[in-house]
Amino acid sequence: MRHIVATAKTLFMPDYSQNNLRDILFQALIAACVGAASAYASLFFLWAIDQMHQLLVGAKGEAFYTHLENIPVWQLFLLPVLGAITVRLIIQYGMPEQRHHGPADAIAAVRNGKGLLSIRAGIGSATASIVSIGSGASVGRYGPAVHLGASLGSWFSQLLKLSPEQNKTLLACGVAGAISASFSAPLAGLVFAHEAILGRFGYRSIMPIAIASVVASTIAHIHDFDNIIFMLPEISITANWEYLLFALLGVIGGALAVLYMASMHQATQFAQNLPISAMARAALGGMILGGIIVIFPQTFGLGEHIIRDALHLQFAMSTLALLVLVKLLATSVSFAAGFSGGIFGPALFLGAMAGTAFGLAMHEATELTSSPAVYGVVGMGAVISRVIGAPITTILIVFELTGNYSLMTAVMVSVVAGGTVTRQLFNQSYFYHQLRMRGIAPETTATEQTLHEVPVSALTSNSFVKLTDTMTVSTARSQIIDHSSDTGYVVDSNNRLLGIVHASDLLAIDDKEQQSKPITGILITPPVVLTETMSVHTAYLKLKDFKGAAVPLVGDFETLQMRGIVYVSDLVSASLQAFKKNRENSD
Numbered sequence: 001m002r003h004i005v006a007t008a009k010t011l012f013m014p015d016y017s018q019n020n021l022r023d024i025l026f027q028a029l030i031a032a033c034v035g036a037a038s039a040y041a042s043l044f045f046l047w048a049i050d051q052m053h054q055l056l057v058g059a060k061g062e063a064f065y066t067h068l069e070n071i072p073v074w075q076l077f078l079l080p081v082l083g084a085i086t087v088r089l090i091i092q093y094g095m096p097e098q099r100h101h102g103p104a105d106a107i108a109a110v111r112n113g114k115g116l117l118s119i120r121a122g123i124g125s126a127t128a129s130i131v132s133i134g135s136g137a138s139v140g141r142y143g144p145a146v147h148l149g150a151s152l153g154s155w156f157s158q159l160l161k162l163s164p165e166q167n168k169t170l171l172a173c174g175v176a177g178a179i180s181a182s183f184s185a186p187l188a189g190l191v192f193a194h195e196a197i198l199g200r201f202g203y204r205s206i207m208p209i210a211i212a213s214v215v216a217s218t219i220a221h222i223h224d225f226d227n228i229i230f231m232l233p234e235i236s237i238t239a240n241w242e243y244l245l246f247a248l249l250g251v252i253g254g255a256l257a258v259l260y261m262a263s264m265h266q267a268t269q270f271a272q273n274l275p276i277s278a279m280a281r282a283a284l285g286g287m288i289l290g291g292i293i294v295i296f297p298q299t300f301g302l303g304e305h306i307i308r309d310a311l312h313l314q315f316a317m318s319t320l321a322l323l324v325l326v327k328l329l330a331t332s333v334s335f336a337a338g339f340s341g342g343i344f345g346p347a348l349f350l351g352a353m354a355g356t357a358f359g360l361a362m363h364e365a366t367e368l369t370s371s372p373a374v375y376g377v378v379g380m381g382a383v384i385s386r387v388i389g390a391p392i393t394t395i396l397i398v399f400e401l402t403g404n405y406s407l408m409t410a411v412m413v414s415v416v417a418g419g420t421v422t423r424q425l426f427n428q429s430y431f432y433h434q435l436r437m438r439g440i441a442p443e444t445t446a447t448e449q450t451l452h453e454v455p456v457s458a459l460t461s462n463s464f465v466k467l468t469d470t471m472t473v474s475t476a477r478s479q480i481i482d483h484s485s486d487t488g489y490v491v492d493s494n495n496r497l498l499g500i501v502h503a504s505d506l507l508a509i510d511d512k513e514q515q516s517k518p519i520t521g522i523l524i525t526p527p528v529v530l531t532e533t534m535s536v537h538t539a540y541l542k543l544k545d546f547k548g549a550a551v552p553l554v555g556d557f558e559t560l561q562m563r564g565i566v567y568v569s570d571l572v573s574a575s576l577q578a579f580k581k582n583r584e585n586s587d
Helices: 002-012 021-056 061-068 073-094 103-111 119-134 142-160 164-183 186-198 203-222 242-272 278-295 304-311 317-337 344-365 372-388 391-402 405-425 430-437 446-453 473-483 503-507 536-542 568-586
Strands: 465-468 487-491 497-502 550-554 562-567
Touching: 021 119, 021 142, 021 164, 021 203, 061 304, 073 119, 073 278, 103 142, 103 164, 103 186, 103 430, 119 142, 142 164, 142 344, 164 186, 164 203, 164 391, 186 203, 186 391, 242 278, 242 317, 242 344, 242 372, 242 405, 242 430, 278 317, 304 317, 304 344, 304 372, 317 344, 344 372, 372 391, 372 405, 372 430, 391 405, 446 536, 446 568, 465 473, 473 487, 473 503, 487 503, 487 562, 497 503, 497 550, 536 568, 562 568
Parallel strands: 465 487
Antiparallel strands: 487 497, 550 562
16 A cells, blocks of 8 residues: 555655646546545445435335334334444444544644544444434434545545645545535535635635546436435426515524524533433433434434425425424434434425425415425525535535526525524534534634644744853853843753843843842743744734744743744744735635
């Protein structure tokens, strides 16, 4: 494997910094490989879910939800319990950090890291999600597919030992491939990778991500994969005045999205605060979910066939409204119990039910409105755009899967209206919320991302006056004068930083008796101290209000081992270089 990697790098990447034909060929080749890998991983993920349904329930596909009515109640109740326990074991013994990983981790790897993800976490989360969905958990399949694609892209990058910027691009290629294969929507895959994962559009990343997305979509078509959710009846918009209704539905959908995200958060927090073990929490959550499924089997698993039936107007308005409530409950319980899966699928379900119910209500009020199925699609757009924080991707998915321009404009109106009204009620997306709960700030600019990747220790200077605590004031004065320095850094015999002295203070002492006293008597505590584990961005923020030429750098705040100093001018220079680099990348 190492020989193959070395040969590939020799043939295709002699010097990646040069914009030559071999660099372009290398990018295209690797992007195509990542796109193909993520596509097949996504298709295998769906196949595995079907096999789990066949194994545990005895049916899959079109006949699945009809077959649920013939399953004994005890079996329907126990499936989520056994599934929750199994998922807990997978997470506890097979997952890094003993938690579920998802798209939020991909965002964190790009925004606050070097674009590296664990392939073990990708496979582990996908496996846990297959078991979760197969045993009835009300979670989605797109989040695990996206994370698996991102992990594969990162894995390729790690094999080739690429740079952090290339790591991020290949990670985004995996994301684009997963979205493209899942929805047969290559343009949406391209935009989602930039909009939600990278957080920016750059010309250097567009080409490889586009290749990965197109390759993945092609593979999905080769294997005749069609997304059943959007197998819609013939629908169109009847009147232009309905755009007012679409805007209103957008606000309702945005509010429903906020309720959905808040309920997941509150249920998860409540479960984690229970004085029981994680395994007991999983079993208890599985029993509650089992009870819900026994009464409402429509909440079992993905619910995609239920969405299709709703869009084909197979349910009454009251039934649709009830399904919104029970799906909210089932999804919140699923995540609180520790099941693994995505948030996109349940958001689609909620949007479709609420939107179609709204459309039926409008149709009863006046028959001049469009089909309720139009409102179902608009409702889906309003909810999912708010949940995943990717409005442009949402609009493009609708357009690519329906080919209906007027329907796309209706979704556009609802997305904008819902996002504008509900933006202040919750985080930008549930992914951002998950990151903030871990103490990670995802809303960083490209320049900030670059500065986060550079350790401040890279700017360390050893050109400073080091004084010892045994020196007298007179000796310290001589050292300062000899080196023409304005500051001396005082350490003890163990090289521990004790403080600083300014040349002006030393030179102001004329009394001979005072000059013979130890320097420790006039030490000053440094206003700012940096540690070598800090990034340049963190250091820059700490020095924003600092007035001086340099600050001390220590190993850590506990030992205060003196490592050197960092000049403010070097920090400013590094920041300017990062800004210039990212401006060139986005040109």
